[in-house]
Amino acid sequence: xxNNVLIVDDSATIRSMVKRTIKMIGLEVDEFYEAADGISxxxxxxxxxxxxxxxxxxxxxxTGVELLTRMKQSDQLKNIPIVIASTEGxxxxxxxxxxxxxxxxVRKPFQPEQLREALLPMLKVxxxxxxxxxxxxxxxx
Numbered sequence: 001x002x003n004n005v006l007i008v009d010d011s012a013t014i015r016s017m018v019k020r021t022i023k024m025i026g027l028e029v030d031e032f033y034e035a036a037d038g039i040s041x042x043x044x045x046x047x048x049x050x051x052x053x054x055x056x057x058x059x060x061x062x063t064g065v066e067l068l069t070r071m072k073q074s075d076q077l078k079n080i081p082i083v084i085a086s087t088e089g090x091x092x093x094x095x096x097x098x099x100x101x102x103x104x105x106v107r108k109p110f111q112p113e114q115l116r117e118a119l120l121p122m123l124k125v126x127x128x129x130x131x132x133x134x135x136x137x138x139x140x141x
Contacts, residue, residue, distance in 0.1 A: 002049055003123055004031045008041040008064065009056040009085070014108075018054060018085070018115070025116040027123045038062025042070070045077060052103075052122040054115075057086040065100065072101040081122045085110065 005022065007015045015034045022029055033048050035041035037059040044050075057064040064084060071077040081103035089107040097105060104118040 002030045002051065003028050004033060004048060004050045005029050005119075005123070006033045006035060006041060006044055006048070006050045006053045008035045008038065008053060008059070008067065010036050010059040011056075012036070014056070021112050021115055022119070025112050027116065027119055029123065036060075038064065038067030038070070041067055045071075045080070050080060052081045052083065052119060054083050054085050054106075054119070057084060057088055057097075065097070068097065068100050068102060083118045083122075085115075 007018050009015050009018070012034075019032050019034075022032075031048070033044045033050065035044050039062045041053070041055070042062075055064040055067060062070075064086070068082055068084075071080065071082065078101070082101070083104040083106060084097050084102050085106045085108055087108045089105075094105050103122065106114050106118045
């Protein structure tokens, strides 16, 4: 399977920043796909194979929780790792998401290193991924 990433967030700015951050932290990605909500994400998944998804919770039309629930009920989609990226960070909420099948969680705003740690188990690494933590000191998304 290709090392493709689907970024699902209703903010085009956040999607762009996440894409730029993933490139900066040295994770090997073949293609980036984007969706503004869960319905658009499902349409992208119908057209493209993805290795991992980074999904916001609060979106119009179909939330991240609804998307996660629907994907885990689908034989074709249930094995795609989903990392939640959200401002919601209570232990109860994170536990709920993990129980629904999320593979990881990153709280917004996040540091590039936090995103790297969440995605690292699911994506191949290039030599740039060994960058010194100090490379990320001035970055927050």
